[in-house]
Amino acid sequence: MNQQDIIDFIKQSDSPKIKYAFTDIDGVLRGKIIHRQKFMDGLTDGFGFCDVVWGWDSSDTPYDNGRTTGWHSGYPDAPVRIDVSTFRQLPWEDNIPFFLADFSHGLDNQSSKYGLSACPRSLLKRVATQCQDMGFHAEFAQEFEWFNFRETPQTLQQKNFQQLEPLTPGMFGYSILRPSLESAFYHDLFDLLGQFDIPLEGLHTETGPGVYEAAIMHDEVVRAADKAALFKTAVKEIAYRHGAVATFMAKWNADLPGCSGHIHQSLWNLEQTKNLFHDAAQPNHMSKLMRQFIAGQLYCLPHITPMFAPTINSYKRLVEGAWAPTTITWSVDNRTTALRVLNHKEAYTRVEHRVSGADTNPYLALAASLASGLYGIRHELTLDIPASEGNGYTDKRNGILPTNLDEATRAMANSPVASELFGAEFVDHFTRTRDWEWRQYLRQVSDWELKRYFEII
Structure with a gap:
């Protein structure tokens, strides 16, 4: 239409x-x-x-x-x-x-x-226009993990968010059995999201009680962000109708894996007939353009981490051995690094950004991914960092990711790279909101503090 x-x-x-x-x-x-x-x-x-x-x-x-x-x-x-x-x-x-x-x-x-500097969708539209002006079509998709609970907004408050009942018990990653317990909800997710123009490539359980993962079909970058932004609220609304509550917190339980929001990304010619990341004559079939894109993302990552990890809780997910990266690394099909190259077929050759969590604003996460990759192309950066082999958590040759929101926010607020990518007005507004978030956290007394200090100190 x-x-x-x-x-x-x-x-x-x-x-x-x-x-x-x-x-x-x-x-x-x-x-x-x-x-x-x-x-x-x-x-x-x-x-x-x-x-x-x-x-x-x-x-x-x-x-x-x-x-x-x-x-x-x-x-x-x-x-x-x-x-x-x-x-x-x-x-x-x-x-x-x-x-x-x-x-x-x-x-x-x-x-x-473009109007209000604080508007995430306007920011992404501006970056997408820059990409098009450079002669590229950006094809992106975001995938999400989230936990589901047999609760209501009222019971969450009554229980003070403690002792919540997962939708299903046990560690059942990629299970065919567990979704059958909630088949109406499971199929409604796939069917209703499709009717809402958010077609899913796949839907399955992840490892953890009541946790699902969905991959959204790839699309032009702004449309992909639209679908990702709507996906999170749509899932919550569909869950409500089945007596459940869905959460996209990055890490709701210290003993369980976190929730990712991985971003899959590739650049094509404007006619969308050729994947510009693929070059059969180059090692790992990675084109020069793809290597520049990756180099830009790795270079910019420590300058813009809050756009991939925007909350206090985000950094509880980015810990060693928790299926989320902690180092500024890349690899070919290795799930322990920040960037993962997938090159099995020409049409699907892409870079997966694994830092991004389920708690991201999709417009900001995709804008950060695309802008930092374009930075590498504009500046003709070379990918001098060798691909990580084996355990990426131990590969600290290029540094590590910030360990908390305060550290990440200070780096972004003072970064000329961030201002070049997104404009000084946006960076100022966004980092002020992250500083506010950090200061709200510092005022709180956690359960951990009560349990550790209340009686013994």
């Missing part, structure tokens, strides 16, 4: 309701239902949306260090625009029309028409 087809469909719809949403800086979907007439009226000039969504955290607590908006600005409206091309229908809500929005100042992807 082209834009006019979609508008005609909305005009002829029996429902007067339209739902639209966008992600805030944490990847949380914010939005509302509006009347069909308001939707039509806003197609030309956009809508006003309270810019507090860029001035508070994931718990709706206003930042005390914001510049984009705050008490000092009075939290005015900011212009939001619905992207008509993102039209889909909500199959679990009577097929209500749904759209994604962002805070771009224009209706197209021209780099001069």
Whole structure:
């Protein structure tokens, strides 16, 4: 359907309701239902949306260090625009029309028409335009792991998030048996997500009680991020309808593996007829372009780690032996490194970014992946770091990843590389939000502290 087809469909719809949403800086979907007439009226000039969504955290607590908006600005409206091309229908809500929005100042992807510097989707659109201007089509996909619990939002509060009941017990990775216990939920995930234009390449259990993994079909990078951003909320909504709660925390339990949000990425010619990462004449079939892309990602990684690990909890996942990387490394088909090259077939030759967790904002994670790879191409970096063999956790020749959010945020805030990639305004806003997150954590007293110190000290 082209834009006019979609508008005609909305005009002829029996429902007067339209739902639209966008992600805030944490990847949380914010939005509302509006009347069909308001939707039509806003197609030309956009809508006003309270810019507090860029001035508070994931718990709706206003930042005390914001510049984009705050008490000092009075939290005015900011212009939001619905992207008509993102039209889909909500199959679990009577097929209500749904759209994604962002805070771009224009209706197209021209780099001069990007708006609010805090808007993640606008940032990714700008990076995608840079990629296209360089002559490349970016084909990306994100995959997610998440845990499911036989709980409700009410029981989570009543139990203080303790002694939660997993959807199914035991360590059953790649199990055919365990999903049969919740077959209605399992099949609804695959079927309803597909109807919501988030087709899955695969869905299976991972190792851990009640944990699933899904790989989303690859697509152009902005559309891939759209699907990934919607995936997380869609899974939670589908879970609600089956008496379950889904979590995409990076690490909910110290004794269990964490939840990844790996990013699969490749560059093609603009006609999408040739995978530019593949060169049969080169070692490991890796083209010069692919090697520059990887070199850029490795070089930029310590400068932009918070975009792949944005929360306090993210760094509990990035520990040795937990199926997540800790070193600035790459490899060919090795799951212990930060970047993993997959080169079994020309059409599927790609780089898997394994630092990214399930707790990421997909727009920011994919923007960081693509921008850092393009950095390597623009600067013609050479991949001087040899591929890791065996245990990547022990390969510290090129350094290690930051070990906490404070360390990672300080590195990004002071990095000219980050500013070159994303602009000083975005870096300032984003790192201020991460600094706020760190300071909220420092004020808390954890269960670990109580158990360790309460009686003995």
